[in-house]
Amino acid sequence: MISITEAYVDSVALNAAASKNGRDLVKKNSFPLLCRTEDDTLLFGECKGSGSEPYRCSADFLKPEGPIFRCSCPSRQFPCKHILGMLYAYAGGKPFAVAEVPQDIQDKRDKASLREEKKKEAGATEGSEEKPRRRQTNKSALIKKIVAQLEGIGLADKLLTGIVQSGLGGVDKKAVQMMADQVKQLGNFYIPGIQASCRALLLELQTDGDRESMYTAAIPHLTVLHSLLKKAKEYLERRMADPDVTPMDTASVLEEAIGHAWQLAELKELGLVDNDAALLQLSFRSYFDSSREEFVDEGHWIRLGTERIHMTRTYRPYRAAKYIREEDSQFQLVQIKELFVYPGELNARVRWEDASYCDPNSEDMKMVQSQARCSFSEVVKQVKNHIKNPLSDKHPVLLLAYREIVSVNGQYALVDEQGKQIPLADISYLNHATTSLLPLLKQDDLRNGAMLVMFEHDFQRNALSAQPLSVVTGQGVIRLLY
Template sequence: MPELTSSYVDSLAPNAAAIKNGQGLVRKKSFIQLHISENGELLFGQCAGSGKTPYECSVDFIATDSPVFRCSCPSRQFPCKHALGLLYAYVEGQAFTPAPVPEDVASKREKADKREENKAKQAAGGAVKPKKVNKSALKKKINAQLEGLDLLEKLVLSLIRGGLSAIDSKTVKTVQEHVKQLGNYYLSGAQTQLRRFALLLGKGQDREESYTYAMEQLTRLHAFIKKGRVYLAARAEDPELALDHESTIDEWLGHAWQLSELKEYGLVKEAVELLQLAFYSCDDPARQEFVDLGYWLETDSGEIHRTVNYRPYKAAKLMREEDSFFELAQIPLLYKYPGDMNARVRYEEMTTRAAGEQDMERVRAGAHRSYAEVVKKVKNQLKHPLSDKNPVLLLHAASVGVTEGGQYTLTDEAGGQLVMEDIPSLPQGTLELLPFLPASALKDCCILVMFEHLLDQGRLIAQPLTLIQGGEITRLLY
């Protein structure tokens, strides 16, 4: 069993409410029995509920880094408040009586061991069977998607011909109806982007300000229609119906990549170490989901990856909310999604350790030092209409200063400068925090920044997310 602390238990909770409720069970002395197995790998007990029969709950640490939570309660939240309460009771030093492992837990352990054993045998023998694809059904889906693209194209062209200034509430309603229809054509990615366009038009603020961004969104949709149609037509002719594992076109079409698919296309990397440099959660009404975003530095390559956790509105209370992570993650197998800069990554398991001085040296070594090259790299990405419009890079700054006009700037070793401003895409500003940092922290430092091109002004700006000076990492976004 790992060392149990309040912070560790907090990190296992799906949300803040679960933490509060789990701790509340301990304060109310709701646990009737508290037991621990003889080898210390299992905590289990009974907790009084609303009915006559108490809930049987347990936390199994037979795999130290992956605790297994079990409970007889009907909650769909995982882990539930009873399992969390069990851990909080242990952390607070309540008495746990030694007892044999319950039969039902022993039986479940045995079944889990057999599953893992079978997986290991298949992996060793290369007996993993490729997933069977119903090609007939897939071709029908592709044809439906092509029909959906035709429908979307008619709408986009009519909006362009009519001009944004002619759009009224009736037109917005028509767009919203098309958003719903796209779901019938298996175009969930395009559905999200069209909803984003509708939201831009429906903003209560000055319409003129949103016209530029609405026009860009139409441009993105038009580019997607052209690329999507060519791609789907080619895929329909491909006897293997293979996915495009080099671009994001399938994601735009609504494909949800499975880890098995990423592995099949070789989009995996072994023995990777990641250090999270920034994290934030936001509400994305276009996706109708809450989104948890983490930006991580791969210490060997210096690449900045991102982890993304989507929590649909309807199920958000039942899903685990990600949080900031401060240790170094050692990942046996890292899955990488198709994409350009800041490609999305996922992993199934990891171990952790504290970041040392050598790790911080590798972080500093991965920072870009020429802003001219950085700007060129960012602009090359922004030229592609389907690319991520907010790339994130780690830069070295010889100094952070303020111009006579009050603008913050980054200066590289050659004297090149980048203007820093709070960008619209982030949920909060960070520049207002810079004056609270000591002057020594703003020289010879590394700064993680997010870029955005202000279309209505024709300027490229960057917002600081994190500042790294020596061995200290100061997160400005939270």
């Protein structure tokens, strides 16, 4: 069984409200029955509810990497507050009576075991080189969808052309309202990514205040949207001509930029899975994406044994946010059997289903430091080439090894072993200052360390800026953004 701490229970809670409600149940002594099995693989109990019958909840850790939570309550939030309360009770040292596995849970365990056996029997025989069968493409349905997507792209292209022809100076409130209606129509054409890009442009055009600043902010959106529409049209036309000859694009983020939501089964079928990976989170933040109308929980992780910085993103639509688990900072080392890697570039997005957790030790931290990029000249060249691509992420994140952190007239910079510098500054994208925290670092942390930074191209200065996200030391990770 895994170690159940309050931090672990916080991590499985959907959101802060669910966590608070679970804690409140413990404070109110709402659990007349709390039990555990002798091997500690199962916790179960009863919680007082509004009715005459208590709610029966359980947490099955027979497979620690994939615990199963059950509750008889009708809540749409899962794990519900009753399960969380039971886990908080265990983490807080409440007494749990030793008991046998209830028969209904034992029956569920037996059925799950039987399903696993059937899966093994249905798999390839021992020593066979046979690969899983690929799913057959429904060509008629695919072509029908692509026709609709191309129609939507045509509508978006007319919208963009109208803005360019009239000029940004000619965009008044009436034009903005008409564009808002057109952007709303794009929701009917299976291109949510393109719709979000159009909405992002529209939000800039709706900004009150200095018109010159609005023009400057809108131009990058126009450039990205123009490139996206052009590449999406060419790609979809090729796919429609022959879906078998032109498979889904896994070499870039184009599919996701159009609006495709990758399924784990697709990623596995396409070979985008790595085995036995270990990840350590170096930064985390939550924010609201107005263009997508979603809350986003974003983490940046380093994969031990490599210099790759991966990204995790959980999207929670505004209207359904309370029913989707809210991610939080993760301070433990995550060991993953199957790591699903989305198509991407410098900071490819990853996801996993089952994992085990342990506290990182000093050797792990030394390994992370050793994986930081050492040559700033090569880093700057790589970042510049990356952001030149209109569809690439304009805010790549890298871990940099520095000889020292220096300050001249209040301007901080990282210095590498060759004396090359990368200036540190707060970037507009994050909208959260961190450079002001650098003076709080210990003197030992200012030399021979590693820093996770996010880059941004400053159009006014025509230069790169990097904002510090965290500092990696031999003892752990000092998070500046949280």
